[in-house]
Amino acid sequence: MYVCGPTVYDTAHIGNARSVVVYDVLFQLLKFCYGKVTYVRNITDIDDKIINAASEKNSSVESISTYYTRTFHEDMRSMNYAEPTYEPKATENIDYIIKLIEHLLQSGHAYESNKHVYFSVESYSEYSALSGKEIDELDYGNRVEVSENKKHPGDFALWKPANDTDYKLSSYWSSPWGEGRPGWHIECSAMSHAYLGQDFDIHGGGIDLQFPHHENEIAQSKSAFAGSVFAKYWVHNGFLTVNKEKMSKSLLNIIKIRDLLHSGIKGEVIRHALLKTHYRKPFDWTKNVISESQETLNKFYRLLRDVDVITIEKIDAEVSKDFVEALINDLNIPEALVILHEMATKINRTNNENEKL
Numbered sequence: 001m002y003v004c005g006p007t008v009y010d011t012a013h014i015g016n017a018r019s020v021v022v023y024d025v026l027f028q029l030l031k032f033c034y035g036k037v038t039y040v041r042n043i044t045d046i047d048d049k050i051i052n053a054a055s056e057k058n059s060s061v062e063s064i065s066t067y068y069t070r071t072f073h074e075d076m077r078s079m080n081y082a083e084p085t086y087e088p089k090a091t092e093n094i095d096y097i098i099k100l101i102e103h104l105l106q107s108g109h110a111y112e113s114n115k116h117v118y119f120s121v122e123s124y125s126e127y128s129a130l131s132g133k134e135i136d137e138l139d140y141g142n143r144v145e146v147s148e149n150k151k152h153p154g155d156f157a158l159w160k161p162a163n164d165t166d167y168k169l170s171s172y173w174s175s176p177w178g179e180g181r182p183g184w185h186i187e188c189s190a191m192s193h194a195y196l197g198q199d200f201d202i203h204g205g206g207i208d209l210q211f212p213h214h215e216n217e218i219a220q221s222k223s224a225f226a227g228s229v230f231a232k233y234w235v236h237n238g239f240l241t242v243n244k245e246k247m248s249k250s251l252l253n254i255i256k257i258r259d260l261l262h263s264g265i266k267g268e269v270i271r272h273a274l275l276k277t278h279y280r281k282p283f284d285w286t287k288n289v290i291s292e293s294q295e296t297l298n299k300f301y302r303l304l305r306d307v308d309v310i311t312i313e314k315i316d317a318e319v320s321k322d323f324v325e326a327l328i329n330d331l332n333i334p335e336a337l338v339i340l341h342e343m344a345t346k347i348n349r350t351n352n353e354n355e356k357l
């Protein structure tokens with residue numbers, strides 16, 4: 001399983017955390033069902049956003065990405081997740097990325113133009129099959145950069161030449177096309193291939209990554225490796241809003257995991273709150289989500305404290321099959337949580353009856 005990981009330029013917010021906890025449950029469920037699972041979640045440690053943060057803070061790209069990788073791990077570990085098997089960084093795979101771009105150039109799926117290398121969307125006949133968009137109706141200018149260097153407006157950069165800021169911040173590498181840095185999309189195609197091979201089972205990420213990021217990953221990987229299916233299954237977690245609004249810097253409504261933890265909320269409460277809504281559905285964060293999850297966890301902890309282990313294990317054995325069945329049905333965590341509540345009710349009832357005896 002490959003999941004697109006964070007771009008490390010700021011501390012993690014609840015949207016980043018939703019992806020982490022959803023794929024963590026999937027990872028743990030797959031391990032439970034199949035024993036061995038290889039889970040790769042990358043770190044994007046070179047990107048415009050990181051370069052901007054380094055410029056603003058008069059820092060280096062490496063210090064910014066190292067610092068925010070550390071805070072990401074600290075914040076996410078508070079939510080009790082299982083570490084991915086591999087966590088590759090883009091900057092540690094530049095040679096691999098360059099080889100993949102060379103391969104796409106040789107096979108006619110990419111072209112050089114004014115020190116850039118672009119992927120040609122017209123060279124790949126199934127382009128946009130995942131998102132179902134028409135190639136000529138794509139959102140050019142908004143989510144796809146417009147440039148006169150491109151043959152088609154949907155073409156996207158595999159390699160970008162270094163600019164003055166890149167030279168100042170040393171955020172560039174040598175390549176056959178001059179000094180520069182890779183585009184974001186090619187990083188994931190290179191890292192998934194490096195760690196999982198040309199075909200693998202599951203590719204995950206937020207629904208906002210479906211187009212263009214995942215579409216571009218498919219186009220690159222399937223073009224580079226003839227006969228490849230790339231990912232057999234695609235899993236996308238839904239959007240997250242705060243009081244029905246998109247989280248954004250301008251609305252000052254970004255909820256950071258770090259701030260929640262510092263206010264005394266435990267990671268397990270945040271984890272429960274983020275998993276209560278079906279992973280594919282939009283999730284709206286309101287002021288009640290934390291108090292409701294806290295109440296639920298208190299209820300479960302009271303039960304564990306007050307009821308003997310034998311009674312709990314007996315009821316657990318009765319419902320565990322239903323619990324797993326809920327999870328293997330498109331990761332229906334809300335249904336699995338309902339089963340836990342029913343289990344709590346049964347345990348209470350059995351315990352009360354035992355006490356009467």
Ligand SMILES: [Zn+2]
Nearest residue numbers: 004005188213
């Ligand atoms: Zn990705």
